[in-house]
């Protein structure tokens with residue numbers, strides 16, 4: 384597989400800045416789009432086909448893959464861009480000219496209508512949000528998304544397409560707040576001291592669901608306050624150790640809440656991500672969330688640019 388475009392995910396940024404452990408030597412990068420150079424036996428793919436692929440390589444036979452329907456938690460799991468290359472897995476990261484995809488990886492051809500700038504982050508952030516919103520109750524009419532990063536903006540667009548009337552998106556960064564309406568959300572400034580009361584009043588008794596994508600534990604008490612009795616809380620972004628929650632079981636019980644933790648996704652979610660981008664093309668300016676691509680040899684500069692937070696994703700081109 385020849386990489387055409389890769390993007391720097393938040394998890395890669397954490398690794399590069401020393402906030403996340405990674406054994407070395409490693410080739411980072413898991414969000415990308417590329418073209419097939421050659422295939423092994425058993426793959427029905429033409430050389431030159433443009434493809435996206437699951438970040439998890441799963442065995443397909445263990446209890447997680449079969450009984451639990453959580454192939455992303457396969458007992459023999461391998462994840463691209465997070466593995467030590469000296470363990471025999473070889474060319475497994477996307478900040479490279481080429482990557483070797485494995486037998487248990489779900490591969491999805493990318494239709495010509497979807498540009499590289501739109502598809503590149505789909506195999507991490509978008510597919511994860513497809514998984515997250517699939518856990519919202521069917522009769523959902525109002526949702527708060529916490530965080531207007533890439534996950535949050537995908538969430539706004541997915542919920543608008545689903546026909547949910549009221550999708551609030553809370554952030555504290557003015558530049559990010561300005562982008563929310565372009566993706567179908569209602570921007571809410573989290574620094575506004577009245578924002579909780581405003582949402583609870585507008586929705587009557589609180590929202591049906593809250594989706595946390597912010598990755599900061601400080602937003603969680605607001606999430607519980609925003610939920611109606613019987614509401615659903617979906618946690619997506621807080622996938623790091625500094626995520627101790629201060630909530631009583633009594634509150635969860637008395638408020639009759641459902642809580643879902645979402646980590647990565649299954650192959651069907653990646654299929655749906657590609658179909659969503661095809662259906663919604665022209666409706667949302669996803670391509671404007673990426674920087675101009677940096678050449679791969681300027682990876683250090685690209686990581687520094689990603690750390691400024693100017694872009695939802697900084698792009699890299701081999």
Ligand SMILES: [Zn+2]
Nearest residue numbers: 392394507508
């Ligand atoms: Zn990622």
Ligand SMILES: [Zn+2]
Nearest residue numbers: 442445448457
């Ligand atoms: Zn498995």
